[in-house]
Amino acid sequence: MPNKVTIWKLRNNNQLRKSYVNNNINLDEFDALIKITVEMSRFLYPYFRKLLQSKEDSYKNSVIWNDFKKRLIELIKERFNLDSMRVKKLLNQTENDEIIIKSLLILSLCISNLGYQRLKNFLFDF
């Protein structure tokens, strides 16, 4: 990754984004994106853990979870293509909890070198 602009361009390969551009990602770029994800997850692990822990308790209206979800939905509405069925599913209040929790679990499991391989395998298998 020579600079931040390259990362920004690669982000636009996401089909769910409004600014979707179909550029082919090569294997090196794919690897670099996974490494960035692993580093970010390592940094954010305490926060992910707190989020997941907040859902384990019987009272479901935890402040940290609600704040996180509110901001996530704001970002999705701002940046994602709202006509896409997959984005609609992400915004569906009854369904999206499971998707968000699974995503947090995946990110929390990739904070080590073994986790890097785990995330790679998971994405290839996706």
Add this chain to the structure above:
Amino acid sequence: MNQNKLSFHQSSVSLEIIGLPDYSNNENKDQISIISQWKLIIIDKPLIEGKVEHLGPIMDAFYIYSNLLIKNENPIYESKLIDIKAENLHIHNVVLKSSKPNVKPLILKIGNSLLLDTINCFDQLNESSRVRIKKIGVSNNFAKKIRFGLNTKVNFFNFFMPPFIAICSLVLLSSTFIYFFNPVIDKEKNELINPK
């Protein structure tokens, strides 16, 4: 003889490995190759400990279960030693069965956070250069379709290039025969054979 002790920590979970180096292999004195005991300490939960032969299956169980969990498959793992089953999206039931007779199984309810801490502790152990155990957990073997996906370019090239080169060489070779073929001489020859 003093035993070495190594600890791996991740938030609310600690994993302690106790053992000795293999001096016959000229190992450092702070290395652990012969594990005599291990302890998994989870805050607010009973202590889990066992022999080396139990550590591998327990680590495997947690790794397989976490894979099932994130792959949207039914997350149930059952074995002689350990069962892990999801109660709901947030809570998992772990049943540890003792190898000794007349000992009741230990039942633990752990949330996603403790499950993640435990797996990350096992990852640290797997990655540690100071403990020598049979490395388990994540394999580099991708499923067939993935391997195909990765090597598509190479396969495509290998698949089309040999016949393409063969056709090109055939065309080149056969085109040289055009110089030897003269339709006028051929026609005259035919007329000599058949004077009518």
